[in-house]
Every structure is written in C-alpha cells, then in structure tokens.
Amino acid sequence: MPNRFYPRTKARLPVSIPTVSKTRPLKGARLLLALSLGLALGLGGCGTSPDKPASTKGSQQPAKLSAKALLEQAGQAVSPERERLILAAAERYIETGKYEQARRLLIDMESDTLNDDAYVKHTDLLANVALQEGSNILAFGILTKPRLEQQWSAMEPAQELSLREKRAQIFDLMGEAERSVSERVLLSSLITHKQSEKANLNSLWHSLMSINLARLEQLAMSAPGDTERGWYALAAIGKNNQLDLDQQQTLLQRWQREWRNHPAQSNLPDDLRLLKSLIASQPRQIALLLPQSGRLAEAGQAVRDGFFAAYYQALAQGRQVPEVRQYDSTGDIIAAYEQAITDGAQLVIGPLDKEKVTELSLLPGFKVPLLTLNYPEPAPAQAVDNLYQFGLALEDEARQVARQAYSEGHRQAMVIIPEQEWSERSARAFSAEWEKLGGIVVNRSQFKTGSNYSRLVKDALLIEQSQQRTTQLQNLLGIKLETTPRSRGDVDMIFLIANPAQARQIKPTFAFHYAGSIPIYATSQVYTGEPNAKVDRDLNGIRFNTMPWLFDTASPEKQAIKQYTQSAAVYDRLQALGADAFRLYARLPQLAQIEQMRLYGATGTLRMLPDGRIEREQIWARFRNGLAQPLPMVVNASEEY
Known part of the structure; x- marks a missing residue:
C-alpha cells in the first residue's frame, strides 16, 4: 500500500541538524555551519570555540532542558551523544503533544546506524507518534522490524513493557489478533500495577473475541504454552453458546476445574463473571x-x-x-x-x-x-x-467507513451522496468521525437518481479546470498540445452512498475521468445481497461494510x-x-x-454505548470479478480486482 501518512519528500524542520561522523568532532567550517543553523532555529548562541565542541559535562541534565535547548546541544555534540540528545528532544515534544515536530526529528534520523539503545528508543518514540497520529501501517512496520526482535533480552522491563504494549495495540488495529494475544500474555508477566493489569486483561479479551470460534478451538489445542492455550479455551467458551446462558455456565465451570492454575481463575473476564446473575434474571x-x-x-x-x-x-x-x-x-x-x-x-x-x-x-x-x-x-x-x-442505523455504517479508511492510511476524502435526507445524516456522521480522527473532507457532491453521473464526477474531480489550463497554455504558446486531463490530486479516498443501480453507473465514470485508482468505500446499500457477477462487474474494487448474515450460508x-x-x-x-x-x-x-x-450477531458485532444505544460493527467486503467477497480488517490498496 502506498505510504499516505507522510509526504513522499520527508517533512523536515526549517533547517536540519547536520550529519556528523560517529567518531570525530565537528571542526572548522562544518562547526560554523552547525552554529549558524542552530541560530537559524532560534536556539540561541553556543559560546564555544570553532575548533572544539562544547563539552556537555556538568551541563544541565536532559530532563530539565526544553526540546530547543536539547537540539542546540545536539548541534555541537558528536555521536552517539548527538543522537541521544535528538531523541531526548523528540521525547520532550511528545510529552507536550507536539507530535509533528517529534515526527520530523525522528524520520530525519538514520535509525539503522544507531546503536542498540538508541535504536530501541527511536523505535518506541516513532511508534508512539505514529499511533497518536493514526498512522497504523507505519507503526506496524516500525514495531515488526527484525532488529527489534533481537533486542528484547537486553531491554529494561519498563522499555519492554512500553514496546510490547504498542505492539499489542497495533496488532489488534491491523487485525493480527493472535499476535496481539501473544503480546498481551507476555505483558501480563511484566505488569505490576493492578489497574494496568485489568486494562491489559480487557484488551486481551477483546482480541480473543475477534477470532472466530473454529480458530479459537484449534488454538486451544495448538497454541504455544499453557497460559495461551488456557486463554484460547476460555475464549471459545465466551464466543460459543452466546445464546445459551446455561450451557455457557456449565462449560465455564468445567474450564475452572481443568485450568486451576491459570491466571484467569482469579480474574475472570467480566462477561463470564456475570453469567450466574444473567441466568437468574x-x-x-x-x-x-x-x-x-x-x-x-x-x-x-x-x-x-x-x-x-x-x-x-x-x-x-x-x-x-x-x-x-x-x-x-x-x-x-x-x-x-x-x-x-x-x-x-x-x-x-x-x-x-x-x-x-x-x-x-x-x-x-x-x-x-x-x-x-x-x-x-x-x-x-x-x-x-x-x-x-437497536436498529439498522446508516450512521453507524458511515462512521465505520471513516474509521476503516483512516486506519488504512487515507486522509483526504471526497463524499458523493444522493439528495435524500437519510443520506445527509450518513454524510454528516461520516464527516464528523473523519474530522475527529484527523481527516479532511475536500469535496462533497450530491446527485439525483437518473442525473448526469459523468457531469457529477467530472465536476467533483475538477476535470474541466484541467482542460481549461491546457487551453490557456495552448493559447499562450500558439501550438496544439497533446495532453491528458488530470483529476484533482488532493483526494485519496471516495465515500460513496448509492444503491446498486446508481453505483454501477458512477463507479466506471471515475475510471473514465482518470480517477480509477482512487479507492471507493461504500455502505451496505451498494450490495443487493444476491450474487450477480454479470451485472455487478462494474462495482469491482468498491469496498463496503455489511452484515455477516449476508455471507453466512x-x-x-x-x-x-x-x-x-x-x-x-x-x-x-x-x-x-x-x-x-x-x-x-x-x-x-x-x-x-x-x-x-460484545455480542456477535447476524447484523454485526454489537456493543452498547453509555446512552443505551446499541452500535453495530459490520464486516467488510469488496467486489472482485463481479462478486462480493468478505475481507480481513485491513486490506491491500493495490489489490483492486
């Protein structure tokens, strides 16, 4: 998938701290350049000789310095002290919520050249920023590098805890539930705080419940280690017999007899702990x-x-x-x-x-x-x-589209909806969720049934402006140019609300107007529920959320x-x-x-919000070769057909 989280050209501070040798100090002109750059950053004077970098011995400790002061010191230091100071500055930015500044510092560093301690610190900080900014694919890549796997035995417990927590989070966000479970089981042996232990248990249970029953039963027999097998066996009970409280309670009592030494014995997940009272009431x-x-x-x-x-x-x-x-x-x-x-x-x-x-x-x-x-x-x-x-709220579906598209790296959305009141509500729900996450709605267009869809798409993509620019250039040069109109470049996803007949006409129009590569996300209305490869081939590539019921034969x-x-x-x-x-x-x-x-139902995964409203989280599907096919949580944008 293309990296949509950061520009292709790395974003940098107004002036970068110059790269220096790992073994030699800055001298002569290079030091003068470093000093001038530090001043350009507004970091203040250094007061040192151009032939000898200022010593940091006896200077103020990093914990008491601002990010700017740390960067000033870094401009005078040599490796590995220089990198340590830059990392400390990035950490200070993160502590004060300045994630963009931290990101710019961190992505400018050549992490592969760092020593092991600095590499681990860099990984932790950059993963922190990526998770805060919703850049899940970037965070996944950072936290799964082979070099990190080689560092666990040498880490301090607090550092390992921090990194494993981030890995558990990103595995869960990316649909890697089994890997998240493994991390959380390891975390349980590192956590000493009761409140953190409870939060880890809740997250562990959430990951377990996202795995289908057949796989849970298989892992209860084959997972590495007794603790993991016990968790999978318990999760199979939680996932199975959700309609039969008595049978679920019987299976839980059997599990408690068979797994007497399992850590869940003294801290059962809340939903299983309430079974007796539910049966009675x-x-x-x-x-x-x-x-x-x-x-x-x-x-x-x-x-x-x-x-x-x-x-x-x-x-x-x-x-x-x-x-x-x-x-x-x-x-x-x-x-x-x-x-x-x-x-x-x-x-x-x-x-x-x-x-x-x-x-x-x-x-x-x-x-x-x-x-x-x-x-x-x-x-x-x-x-x-x-x-x-409880109901089939289209607003739930729209909010889910926003979360899914954002998790897959998109940030700039175009919204296309019919001129109907219910679609207006859905569009508002999408926009509110999208902007809350940090996305931007760059264009919103409406259509009437049977309207000129080509004109709709052409206007939304600013094709006419592209053609006008070509005409102006031809008039200026006095020659005919062989050019292809371009669609606007500030859109990286399209949110479409349309019924199947409308979508079959709108989707090909995007390809005709040079925007066939922009992914289209839709709500469940785009699918009739009945397979028809012949008529739905024009919907190829559209991703939509829908009920498990439609695919549960x-x-x-x-x-x-x-x-x-x-x-x-x-x-x-x-x-x-x-x-x-x-x-x-x-x-x-x-x-x-x-x-x-969570209740795993026919309409989706159900949970209750604090106001008593039951929200549905549906599964994802995509049209391929004219057929709707269920998808994993996060999909590969390059695989459209």
Missing part, C-alpha cells in the same frame, strides 16, 4: 410489538421471521426460551406497550416505526426494559433507565427462513435484525454493565 415473558398491517406490514413480518427463526432454533437445541406474546404496533403504541406490561411482559421488543419509537421514548419512565428496533428522533439528551435502542436461522417463507431478498437485513433482537434479549444487562462486552 433473564426475562420469562417477552412482548413483541411489530406492525401487522399498513405500509410496514411486510417489514414487520420480515423482523418477525428472523426473531422466530432464532427462537425455534434455540428451542430445537433444548435451550430455555421465554414465552412470546405479539402485539400490533400499527395503532396506539402507548396503549399496546401498557397492555403488554399488564399481560406480564418482563421485556418489550419493538416497535419498528421511527415515529412510534420516538413517541414511546418520550414516556416519563419504563416499568420494564424496552428494546426498540429503531432510533428515536431526536435522540434522548441523556441515558434513560430501561430504554435500549450455514446459519440454521437463515436456512429455516428460506425454507418456510417466500420473502424477497430486500428483506434479508430485517430478518437479521429480528434474529439479533432474540439474541439480545437475555444479554442486555451484560452489555449495559460491561463496556468491553
């Missing part, structure tokens, strides 16, 4: 409030199909299931909610209609928990007891729906919503109490 009766007539009747039926597919699958496996009573949400929603409670409901799921969700959300309080299947508008100003919000719930219903593919996502509503019913208190808790 899970609802025995649920009310399902869905539209049974009117314009949303078919949508309500799709949600109902998904819910009961999951329900009967649980029943077939001998799991405990609640009694479910259904109510029509088409009429008076307050009356339906109150009737459900009167009838004994301990949890209410629904409604689906945004207006009715908003109406319910305005109640002064909720006697029993309410899990809505849409989001109120506007959102409640603060968390409301017993109100949980082995799902028994999905197979049951296909067998017993005649629903159109357009309702697949609502069926997944219904299936996850059933999966959530017993886990709501767990999600509410544990920030790190």
Whole structure:
C-alpha cells in the first residue's frame, strides 16, 4: 500500500541538524555551519570555540532542558551523544503533544546506524507518534522490524513493557489478533500495577473475541504454552453458546476445574463473571410489538421471521426460551406497550416505526426494559433507565467507513451522496468521525437518481479546470498540445452512498475521468445481497461494510427462513435484525454493565454505548470479478480486482 501518512519528500524542520561522523568532532567550517543553523532555529548562541565542541559535562541534565535547548546541544555534540540528545528532544515534544515536530526529528534520523539503545528508543518514540497520529501501517512496520526482535533480552522491563504494549495495540488495529494475544500474555508477566493489569486483561479479551470460534478451538489445542492455550479455551467458551446462558455456565465451570492454575481463575473476564446473575434474571415473558398491517406490514413480518427463526432454533437445541406474546404496533403504541406490561411482559421488543419509537421514548419512565428496533428522533439528551435502542442505523455504517479508511492510511476524502435526507445524516456522521480522527473532507457532491453521473464526477474531480489550463497554455504558446486531463490530486479516498443501480453507473465514470485508482468505500446499500457477477462487474474494487448474515450460508436461522417463507431478498437485513433482537434479549444487562462486552450477531458485532444505544460493527467486503467477497480488517490498496 502506498505510504499516505507522510509526504513522499520527508517533512523536515526549517533547517536540519547536520550529519556528523560517529567518531570525530565537528571542526572548522562544518562547526560554523552547525552554529549558524542552530541560530537559524532560534536556539540561541553556543559560546564555544570553532575548533572544539562544547563539552556537555556538568551541563544541565536532559530532563530539565526544553526540546530547543536539547537540539542546540545536539548541534555541537558528536555521536552517539548527538543522537541521544535528538531523541531526548523528540521525547520532550511528545510529552507536550507536539507530535509533528517529534515526527520530523525522528524520520530525519538514520535509525539503522544507531546503536542498540538508541535504536530501541527511536523505535518506541516513532511508534508512539505514529499511533497518536493514526498512522497504523507505519507503526506496524516500525514495531515488526527484525532488529527489534533481537533486542528484547537486553531491554529494561519498563522499555519492554512500553514496546510490547504498542505492539499489542497495533496488532489488534491491523487485525493480527493472535499476535496481539501473544503480546498481551507476555505483558501480563511484566505488569505490576493492578489497574494496568485489568486494562491489559480487557484488551486481551477483546482480541480473543475477534477470532472466530473454529480458530479459537484449534488454538486451544495448538497454541504455544499453557497460559495461551488456557486463554484460547476460555475464549471459545465466551464466543460459543452466546445464546445459551446455561450451557455457557456449565462449560465455564468445567474450564475452572481443568485450568486451576491459570491466571484467569482469579480474574475472570467480566462477561463470564456475570453469567450466574444473567441466568437468574433473564426475562420469562417477552412482548413483541411489530406492525401487522399498513405500509410496514411486510417489514414487520420480515423482523418477525428472523426473531422466530432464532427462537425455534434455540428451542430445537433444548435451550430455555421465554414465552412470546405479539402485539400490533400499527395503532396506539402507548396503549399496546401498557397492555403488554399488564399481560406480564418482563421485556418489550419493538416497535419498528421511527415515529412510534420516538413517541414511546418520550414516556416519563419504563416499568420494564424496552428494546426498540429503531432510533428515536431526536435522540434522548441523556441515558434513560430501561430504554435500549437497536436498529439498522446508516450512521453507524458511515462512521465505520471513516474509521476503516483512516486506519488504512487515507486522509483526504471526497463524499458523493444522493439528495435524500437519510443520506445527509450518513454524510454528516461520516464527516464528523473523519474530522475527529484527523481527516479532511475536500469535496462533497450530491446527485439525483437518473442525473448526469459523468457531469457529477467530472465536476467533483475538477476535470474541466484541467482542460481549461491546457487551453490557456495552448493559447499562450500558439501550438496544439497533446495532453491528458488530470483529476484533482488532493483526494485519496471516495465515500460513496448509492444503491446498486446508481453505483454501477458512477463507479466506471471515475475510471473514465482518470480517477480509477482512487479507492471507493461504500455502505451496505451498494450490495443487493444476491450474487450477480454479470451485472455487478462494474462495482469491482468498491469496498463496503455489511452484515455477516449476508455471507453466512450455514446459519440454521437463515436456512429455516428460506425454507418456510417466500420473502424477497430486500428483506434479508430485517430478518437479521429480528434474529439479533432474540439474541439480545437475555444479554442486555451484560452489555449495559460491561463496556468491553460484545455480542456477535447476524447484523454485526454489537456493543452498547453509555446512552443505551446499541452500535453495530459490520464486516467488510469488496467486489472482485463481479462478486462480493468478505475481507480481513485491513486490506491491500493495490489489490483492486
């Protein structure tokens, strides 16, 4: 992948500190140059002879000096003292949040020529800057160099702890969960602070939970070392049987008997620790409030199909299931909610209609928990007891696009959306997340269905300005020039919201207008959910986030729906919503109490935000040869087709 984190020409301070020999002091003209450069940097006078560099013996210690003063001393010093002072200056910049200045110093250094101690320090500092600036691929490269692997045995514990923590972070960010787990297991033997130990455990568990169940079970048998195998075995229990609390508790008790000396015995992950209380408090009766007539009747039926597919699958496996009573949400929603409670409901799921969700959300309080299947508008100003919000929010998808594109090195985005209110909300969510991360939205364009997509793309890419420049140059020179118009150079990713038909016309237009190499990210609307290589070949290269449900051919719930219903593919996502509503019913208190808790559902990885809103993290896919294919967390930008 091209390095998008820093300019191809290295960014430098106004004047670089001159390179000097490792063994000889600066003399004569070279020293005078160094002194003048130090003054140009505003570092002050040196007061030394041009034939002999000032000694640092007895001078103020680095811990008490500013970055500028350290650089002044470095301008007079010889290696390895010179490099030590530059590293100290970079560290001072980092301590004061001046990451750009630190980066410029560090990337100007030839790290391969540093001695081992300085190399380790340089690695730690530059990785720190890269992580702070979101330059994940750069950080990954820095922290996985072979030379670093040779230094572990000679490091001080504090230095090793710092580097291993950064490695664990970047492995997790880059989708290298198993490597992150290994680092965190090693970290557990270095950490002595209780709070840090707990934070490391939470991060370790998060990495474990990102690994699929089959791989966890395999690693529980083959991972190096008893401690890692025990963690993988415990994670398999946490990942498996998320729908069956009783079975999960039984497996946990068996693990505790078999792994008596494992460090997790005295510090179980929070979600497993709460199993007993969840079993005791899970609802025995649920009310399902869905539209049974009117314009949303078919949508309500799709949600109902998904819910009961999951329900009967649980029943077939001998799991405990609640009694479910259904109510029509088409009429008076307050009356339906109150009737459900009167009838004994301990949890209410629904409604689906945004207006009715908003109406319910305005109640002064909720006697029993309410899990809505849409989001109120506007959102409640603060968390409301017993109100949980779950739905297929397009804003979640847009924010996820921003995080993914930023993690893959992009910084300058073009946004192209249809002229519709829901797409406006998605674009705002993307832009807010993108700018919070540090990205820039350089252009935003809107289109109407059936509009001139060529003109849309041409205007967005400033092709006409390029053609005008050529015309002006021809008029100036009085000759005809053979030139190719160029698209704008300040865009390194495109965020596209479009349905499949629109995207099939827009995507090729970028290639026609000389921008075919700019990666395009989209939300789930770009895919119908049904493979069709012939018509979708024009979507090749587009990356989009989508539900695991669409690619889960082995799902028994999905197979049951296909067998017993005649629903159109357009309702697949609502069926997944219904299936996850059933999966959530017993886990709501767990999600509410544990920030790190994740439920791996049909619509994505689910977590609860502090305001009771359930956010989805979807999987990634890309069109290749006309077919949508699931992707790892971070993809290679050079592999488009």
